[in-house]
Each structure stands twice: as structure tokens, then as C-alpha cells.
Amino acid sequence: MTTTSLWIPGPTEVRPELLAECARPMIGHRFPEMTELLERIDPGLRLAFGLEADSSAHVAVHSCTASGLMESVLRGVTGRVLSLVNGSFSKRFAEVAESLGLEVVRLQRELGQAFSTEDVAVALRDQGPFEVVTACASETATGTATLPSRIAAALVEHPDTMLFVDCVTWLAGAPIDLDANRIDAAIAGTQKALALPPGLGLMAVSDRFLERARKAPRRGWFLDPVKLVECHAAKKPPMTPTISLHYALARQLEEISSGDLEARLSDRPHPGPGAAAWAARFARHARMRDRTIAWATERGLHHTCAREDVSPTVSSIDAGGRDVPAFLAHMREEGFRMGGGYGDLKQTAFRIGHMGDHTEAELEQLLAAADRGLGSTA
Ligand SMILES: Cc1ncc(COP(=O)(O)O)c(C=O)c1O
Structure with missing residues (x-):
């Protein structure tokens, strides 16, 4: 085979139609x-952010990667x-907060361990009050999911505390349901389950986040969240945006939303x-995700995290002592x-990014190749 398809945990494979969108002739960013x-x-x-029809939350795009929106x-x-x-990615949220001079308390778990409602509730009770809790819905390093709804449940008793979620x-x-989970800020990029090239940050924030942010004294310029939301609402990007990526994003969102x-x-009806x-x-x-878990289990292989915590998009699987570089080769x-x-x-482990526009039939091909690879590297 001469071409390869991309199953890493991001960037993911991009359909040729979407790459073609990036090749459209340029327009001025002040043009209609x-x-x-x-x-x-x-x-x-x-x-995509699961906003309810009457939601007062705001969405915005910005020409930077997800870390910028964090x-x-x-x-x-x-x-x-x-x-x-x-x-490492949930740690990044803490590191960025510290770099901005904020007081940060880290609730630390081992690699592959998810957070329970109880974990978060205890930390809020014993070490609070906090203005915000940061969490990573899918820790890409280990393919571990922490359901936003689990953290939201702990926050019921702390209505003034905001919730920021890395949804990269x-x-x-997978569903985020920003309003239902009372998330105040969700950030992501284009290069993962949206199956687009990297370079565009995507965010959704609650109205109360915006009102509080207006009072923050040093919001900078390029990353000022109030400016980003207001400029997006006015459809006036504050600087020259990555126009080519906007074309690809618009088409991908439309093609997903149509159901086509x-x-x-x-291969289903x-x-x-819309939401359906x-x-x-x-x-x-x-x-x-479930097929990948079943495949690994049948072969006596284990995910890095418990089966019920496996991310919907990334599997990290222990290779059972096999030579991982040889297997990947x-x-x-x-x-x-x-x-x-x-x-x-x-x-010791390998990761599969089972996300984006990959099909179940393609996943079967990958798993069949993996069987041959496991056989030859045992
Ligand atoms: C969970 C998670 N958060 C944050 C990031 C950082 O995103 P970016 O590299 O687009 O800034 C990544 C990148 O892989 C990620 O997987």
C-alpha cells in the first residue's frame, strides 16, 4: 500500500473535499x-457544543489552536x-492558569484514572471556595474520559463556581451539552473529531462567564475572551483570520448538521x-470505541484506563510486552x-484515534492489520 491513513490521536484524516475548501481563492476579511x-x-x-435552542451561551472561533483558547x-x-x-493535557490547564498568576489547587490522579463526582465534591468542600474548576473531558495522553456531567453534579452545591472543560x-x-451540564467555558480545536486541519480554535461560553470576564482587569489583546466573543458576534474578526480553514469548517459543520x-x-438510514x-x-x-475495547479484550490486551472510562475518541492500549516501535512500523x-x-x-502502549470521519469498516481493516502486526511482533 502506498498511501497511509491517519489514526493518531490528532491531527486526524481530512477528507479531500475539505482540503479542497482550503484551496479556495482568498477573500478580504472585511468583505461581505x-x-x-x-x-x-x-x-x-x-x-456541536449542544446548546439548547433558547441558550444564552455564546460561540466564537479564533485563529489560534486550542491551547490559545485555554x-x-x-x-x-x-x-x-x-x-x-x-x-499532560489536563495539566496544561493548571499550568496556563499558574502562568497567569492565578492561585491553582491541583486535584491529582494517576495516569488513566478518571475523576468521580465524589472526588470533586470533596475537593470543593475541603479546599474551596473556587471561582472555577478546570477539567479535560478526554485526556488524550491516556484515552481517559471524565464525563462533564460527573463534574457538573459536584457543582450543584457550589452554584457560584464555574466549570471550564477542555473538549479538544x-x-x-461525543455530546457536551453545555447548558445541561452548566459548563461556563468549553474549548476545542479543529484537528480532532471534527476531522479538519489544525489552526482554528473553537469555544462556547456562558453569559455569566462573559459578564464576569468583563470585570477581569488584564485580559490582554490577542486572547481577550470578551473581545473574541463580541467580535465573533459582530462577524468582525479582530485580526486577519485563517480564512482557508474557515471555509473547511463551514462545509464540515454543514455536512454534519444536514445528516448527509x-x-x-x-451506512445506516x-x-x-440538526441535533439528530x-x-x-x-x-x-x-x-x-466499543469495538476497539472488544477487540483488545478478546486478545487479552488492556486499555490504560478502566473500560468504562475509555474516551469516545482515543484508545491507549498496553501492548502486552510486545515491541511497540516494531508494531507501529x-x-x-x-x-x-x-x-x-x-x-x-x-x-509499552499504542494509541488509536478512532474519531472524525473514519468509518467502522475502515476500523475493521485497521484491527485486522493490527492482528497481523501483533502476531509478527509477539
Ligand atoms: C486534550 C487536549 N487538550 C489540549 C490540546 C492542545 O491543543 P492544541 O495543540 O491544538 O493547542 C490537545 C492536543 O493534542 C489535547 O489533546
């Missing part, structure tokens, strides 16, 4: 065409921060448009680029 382009993005983005939303904070840390390997792969893309990818189309996309991700030969384990797990 740019306003129209930004207007095309909003309906799908609101569905910093952006923290620039709207002045009080104490509780950061749930169980891997969650958005477009999912009908093509899943057309789900219908997004639910069908989430369901395909859940099936790919075999996979590359067969046309599949997969990830090694993260950090300390580099030599």
Missing part, C-alpha cells in the same frame, strides 16, 4: 463574503482555580438534520499511522 462565511459556521457550532478563557478569571489533573478530543465525537455525511459514513445528525455522529464514535507498512503511548507509556 467573510461575514457570510462566519454566519455559515454558527448554527453547526452551536449544535489561555483566553482563563484570562477572564481572577479567583482561585481547582484543576483536575490526570495527564471530545467536540464532535453521517448517512454516507455509517439518514438520521435527519450530531447524535448519530456521536453514536458512530461510541460504536468505534508494521502498521505503517500496511497503511495505518497510529500513535505510540504517551510519555512514560511510549515503549
Whole structure:
């Protein structure tokens, strides 16, 4: 096989139609065409973040990666921060908050351990009050999910505490339900389950976040969350945006929201448009996750986290003592680029990014190749 398909935990494979969107002739970002382009993005983005029809939450896009938006939303904070840390990306939220001079308490768990409602409730009770809790819905380092609803349940008793969620390997792969989970800020990028090139940050924030952020004294300029939300609402980007990526994002959101893309990818009846189309996309991700768990279990392999905590988009699997670099080289030969384990797990585990526009049939091909690879590297 001469071409390879990308199954790392991001960036993910991008469909040729979407790459072609990036090759459109340039427009001026003050042209009416740019306003129209930004207007095309909003309906799908609101569905991706699971906003209710009458939601007062705001969405915005910004030409930076997800880490930039992590910093952006923290620039709207002045009080104490509780950061749930169980891997390098959840740690990043804490590090960015500390770099901004905020007082941060880390609630630390081992790699692969998820957070329970009880964990968070105890920390809030014993070490609070906090202005905000930060969490990572899908810790890409270990493929561990921490359901936003679990943290939201702990916050019921602390209505003044905000919840910020890193949805980088969650958005477009599983439901976030920003309003239902009373999330105040959710941030993501384009290069994961949305299956687009990297370079565009996506955010949704509650109205109360915006009101509080207005009072934060040093919000900077490039990442000022109030400016980002207000400029997006006015369809006036504060600086020259990554216009090419906006074309690809608009098309992808429209194709997902129509249900047409999912009908093509899943070989199932057309789900219908709107929220039903997004639910069908989430369901395909859940099936790919479950199939990967079943495959690993049948072969006596274990995920880095407990089975019930496996992320909908990323699996980190212990290779059972096999030679991981040789296994990944075999996979590359067969046309599949997969990830090694993260950090300390580099030599002992491999990761599959089962997300984006990958199909279940393609996953079967990858798993068949993995069987051959496991056989030859045992
Ligand atoms: C969970 C998570 N958070 C944050 C990031 C950082 O995103 P970016 O590299 O787009 O800034 C990543 C990147 O892989 C991630 O997986």
C-alpha cells in the first residue's frame, strides 16, 4: 500500500473535499463574503457544543489552536482555580492558569484514572471556595474520559463556581451539552473529531462567564475572551483570520448538521438534520470505541484506563510486552499511522484515534492489520 491513513490521536484524516475548501481563492476579511462565511459556521457550532435552542451561551472561533483558547478563557478569571489533573493535557490547564498568576489547587490522579463526582465534591468542600474548576473531558495522553456531567453534579452545591472543560478530543465525537451540564467555558480545536486541519480554535461560553470576564482587569489583546466573543458576534474578526480553514469548517459543520455525511459514513438510514445528525455522529464514535475495547479484550490486551472510562475518541492500549516501535512500523507498512503511548507509556502502549470521519469498516481493516502486526511482533 502506498498511501497511509491517519489514526493518531490528532491531527486526524481530512477528507479531500475539505482540503479542497482550503484551496479556495482568498477573500478580504472585511468583505461581505467573510461575514457570510462566519454566519455559515454558527448554527453547526452551536449544535456541536449542544446548546439548547433558547441558550444564552455564546460561540466564537479564533485563529489560534486550542491551547490559545485555554489561555483566553482563563484570562477572564481572577479567583482561585481547582484543576483536575490526570495527564499532560489536563495539566496544561493548571499550568496556563499558574502562568497567569492565578492561585491553582491541583486535584491529582494517576495516569488513566478518571475523576468521580465524589472526588470533586470533596475537593470543593475541603479546599474551596473556587471561582472555577478546570477539567479535560478526554485526556488524550491516556484515552481517559471524565464525563462533564460527573463534574457538573459536584457543582450543584457550589452554584457560584464555574466549570471550564477542555473538549479538544471530545467536540464532535461525543455530546457536551453545555447548558445541561452548566459548563461556563468549553474549548476545542479543529484537528480532532471534527476531522479538519489544525489552526482554528473553537469555544462556547456562558453569559455569566462573559459578564464576569468583563470585570477581569488584564485580559490582554490577542486572547481577550470578551473581545473574541463580541467580535465573533459582530462577524468582525479582530485580526486577519485563517480564512482557508474557515471555509473547511463551514462545509464540515454543514455536512454534519444536514445528516448527509453521517448517512454516507455509517451506512445506516439518514438520521435527519440538526441535533439528530450530531447524535448519530456521536453514536458512530461510541460504536468505534466499543469495538476497539472488544477487540483488545478478546486478545487479552488492556486499555490504560478502566473500560468504562475509555474516551469516545482515543484508545491507549498496553501492548502486552510486545515491541511497540516494531508494531507501529508494521502498521505503517500496511497503511495505518497510529500513535505510540504517551510519555512514560511510549515503549509499552499504542494509541488509536478512532474519531472524525473514519468509518467502522475502515476500523475493521485497521484491527485486522493490527492482528497481523501483533502476531509478527509477539
Ligand atoms: C486534550 C487536549 N487538550 C489540549 C490540546 C492542545 O491543543 P492544541 O495543540 O491544538 O493547542 C490537545 C492536543 O493534542 C489535547 O489533546
